[in-house]
Amino acid sequence: MAGLAVSGGGIAGIAAALGAARAGHDITLLGGSTTPNLKGGVQIAPNGWAALESLGLGDAARACSTRLHTITVRALDSGATLIRLPLHDPYASFGRAALAGLVEEALGGTGRVTRIAEDVAHIHQDDGHVTLITAAGTSHKCDGLIAADGGKGPGRRHVTANGSAGVSAEKVAMRALLPLADMPAHFALAESNLWLGRGVHVVHYPIGEMVNLVVTLPAARTGDGWQARLFGASSPLAALVDGQIDWARTALPVAATAGCWRRGHVVLAGDAAHSMPPHLAQGAGQGLQDAACLGRHLGHEDDIEAAFTLYARERAAAVSRIVQKADISGRIMGLSGPAAHLRDMVLNAGGPRLMQNWLAEVWSADPSLA
């Protein structure tokens, strides 16, 4: 057996490598010319947690995350609370580096992984084998490839007819990670906070001693002084106007599920299969679910093509609705003018039940992971 290859060392790639290694496969993990962006944080919702548990990472994940107990939605203009949703199931924030670190540690512990720090340039399939040619010109033959090389990687181009996933030209996210000690006390509450403005929304949550901030706004409104224009002196978020804050501008992926997830012995995972805007905080969690699902099918099926087929069928069906909902959520959050006013009234009237109903479908973990 030549074993399996995984392309891409982001969260989906290393988690998929772990799932496949735990299922008994030797893994060649390719990629590394670009370091994954490990700045800032992610929230992992109950479905992502189910995947972490399924991958055997539950205890390690609890030890390095911050449990969040409520989602609070407020109006940015008035500061009024629109919804407070208590979180009974596991929901936590992680530093990206901490999340990747715990997966890497478990992966190293399997003793089944060989790393090749070269990007995949070409994918070729023949006679039930996959041959990967790297950018450095080396060749690697394997029984199957899990392509987790992101929305613009070679995996998606090889498997689908609809090519690379795009990014939004209209909206961007400005991200920052700051010490809680430098911020007003309300930033330290163990809550996930969403502030809805006019064409703008802000998310913040604590991660250990830090606070993770994401401001989503139209690209056209990010000129010099954007913070002062968004957060006036009387705003509860006035602390964000501080000129010392180092904001990272991040392009937002557009919602796009791959039309096809498998071609022969190559299957997609993570953003390569399902890129989505971050408005439901689901991208990384879905990548973890892909990994857990792959691991389960590879553990039950000797035939790689059969395992990839079952995985692709199951995950494509589960994810497409979530990608759609992430997109719709972003449109609702981005409303402005009278529509935004109406949105705030509806959210306030609907309360936690409305939000719970919206999220229940998203968070219901793949039942087969239980």
Ligand SMILES: Cc1cc2nc3c(=O)[nH]c(=O)nc-3n(C[C@H](O)[C@H](O)[C@H](O)COP(=O)(O)OP(=O)(O)OC[C@H]3O[C@@H](n4cnc5c(N)ncnc54)[C@H](O)[C@@H]3O)c2cc1C
């Ligand atoms: C502002 C923002 C906030 C977010 N917040 C959350 C959140 O709270 N919760 C959540 O679950 N998700 C969140 N996400 C989404 C999450 O960050 C992504 O879905 C997740 O990181 C994707 O992981 P991935 O491994 O699939 O892809 P990537 O992280 O894109 O990794 C792909 C890897 O493939 C490598 N690669 C590329 N080309 C090649 C090649 N030719 N050969 C080999 N390797 C290659 C790249 O270098 C990279 O390391 C957020 C996203 C954004 C933008």
